[in-house]
Amino acid sequence: MSEGVGVDLQDVWIKFGEFVAVRQANVNIKGGEFFSFLGPSGCGKTTILRAVSGFLEPSDGKILIGGNDMAGFGPNERPTALIFQNLALFPLMKVWENIAFSLEVKGASASERRKRADELLDMIALTGQGDKLPSELSGGQRQRVAIARALCAEPDVLLLDEPLSALDLKLRQHMRTELREIQKRVGITFIYITHDQGEALTMSDSVAVMKAGIIDQIADGKSIYDDPATAFVASFVGENNVFRGTVKKVTKDMAVISTNRTGDLRARIPASAQTKLSLGDQAMLFIRPEALDVTESKNKSDTRIKAKVHHSEFEGQGYNVFLEGSEGKEIKMSLTNRGETRMYDSGMELTLHYDANQAVALPAGELASE
């Protein structure tokens, strides 16, 4: 597999009048990587994509593709191909004409174009469908045609703008694996935009989590999930129980937070936030629902929370138990279904345990809105 072409954003600012869409973005995307921008809608991730593909120029900073500054190069001069959110297939052209459009504008002959289009149709498992119009294909097929059309241009970087958002759940899950496979096969850099954390975590080598124009964290999926850098990342990626409070004790990588309603709780400080917490600071403590358990583990750092069952939901592979801690603090616990007959009835008093290494203490900050 070739090395691939990397993309670098250096201090990129993008402003629309007074509105700052992207604030000092520094991203280093390695060649051949599957890189995702994850964030709620309106956070500026599409703006970054459009800046990379050349539809708008950054107000400040540089965008490098393969080490070359792209300033002044239009979208048709950049080695990128963009897959649009609505796909933007040409409705009046047949499927194969769509796919081979990039060759057509280069002046390739019809037979040459047809040949290449058929190869790509084979690759996306749409053999023999080249003479249809895009409107005659299903959503998933159209999706694949859009990918084939972009790949036909042989870009160094493929940019995808929430391409799966219009598909239904089953198809989306199928397309996720398919996209990942295509990316591995062609070996080019993929930059993927999504607001769906599942997509970002399953497919990406690296994820950048964005909030209102600011990139909060860039890391691989597991680090994002286990070691969130900010309160926003912790609350946006996956579910978390949030306990607000102040720092009571702090060591290098451990802190005791005096929470408002649940008493003192211990948690680990992730590497990226280790210098940011000091005594008396406002802090937030995050415990994943699946980190909570009712059976005590042998671990020394185990910590307890007393709570009363409000109600529980059986979900097949596990239970979601909704509890009420002291002063009405809502807590969610997820338990794996191991075949036990035990049920969690309303009003049941429980003592929850968690491993302090699995809980995270972070400086207080803005949370992702539900």
Next chain:
Amino acid sequence: MKTDSLLIRIGLAFYLLLFFTYLLGPLVLMSITAFNSPSFPQATPWEVLTFEWFRVLYNDARIINGIKNSFIVGFFTVILSVIMGLAGALMLTQIWPKMRATFYTIIIAPILIPGVVLGISTLVFWDRINVMLGLSNDSFLHNGILLTVLGQSTFIASYCMLVFVARLQRYDTGLTEAALDLGATHTQAFRKIQLPFLAPAIGSAAVLAFLASFENYNTTTFTFGKYPTLTIELAQKVRYGINPSISSLAFIIVVLTVFFALAHEVRNRRAQLAIANGAPVGAVSAGFKLPKVFAGNPAAIILALFVTVSISLIAFAQFYDPEPAKAVLLKKKRAEQQKRIDALQKRLKEKRLQKIFKGPDIFGDGSSKVPQPPSKTPFGNVFDPGNLNKVAPGKEKPAAKPASPFGNVFDPGNLNKVAPEEKGKTTKP
């Protein structure tokens, strides 16, 4: 309830009838006059079916020249207006949003300005330009065709722009972006993506522009110079009185319009049917398949009927000769006139005799001994009081044609044939 709905239905039917009579009645009546033989356009009395007026039309050099000029002007107006309209519409979609309303107002203004004003201003403006450039009086800037095209295009381009704006509102600019992203230049993106999308609008705009140009009078009347268009020729003709060749021209235009409207409808319905039946869209745009076309497509059936009737009409006109029928009619008319003349002369003779025996009697019927039954023709010589006495029943009654209740009193043919002295005698005893 039931009577209510029945009443409403009857009312509605009546209204529709009235509406369509108002809308189509003049056209139908005019079409009929094109086939009637009298030299003034008239539908009644029906005399003889004739295609002569088509020949008259064909031999009318001025009309033919007018049509030719109209087509030349129409052709160039379409080209100029579509291009300008498209440019204006594209500009409107790309201009800063703040400017859009102002730009729209400016570009739509020519539609609101009276055509007369546009005509005069075109004439004056290009004349000034001509003077400024120091060209002679017969330069190309004084060419009637050029001026007419320029004058008409000023407002027809606005119509075209409205058509394009409507279509462009449905255009996804993402398509152009996608094309650019795939390496197309701006020109390629426009030509390969946006222009094909606009193709139907270009077609409608062209048709609209051509029709607007073809029927235009008030702008053209100032600019036509040495090249009068059809509307100008027609207007000039009316001043000297018209004949049914105008009707035949109108009839041809109506026929062509109906034909193209139906053909268009057939195509639309066909596509709709095909799509409704789940046929691939690609197949719909394929060639013309005759047998299946008629299935559930009333427009197609009407079109087929229409074409059949038109073709048979033309074929019929090839060997149909109205002359024998005309000769018969003429003979009949002559015979009638002869009868009338005879009757009058007879009456006159009797009157003279009466005058001799009774002295002057102005009221011929005042002294009649036996009242005669009145003539059965209601208007034939009804104003002649002498007739009532003198016309012998059965013998003298003019053989009135059932189709003409007015006894050909208004028939221009009669005017020629009746000698003036006889006329005088009929009115003055």
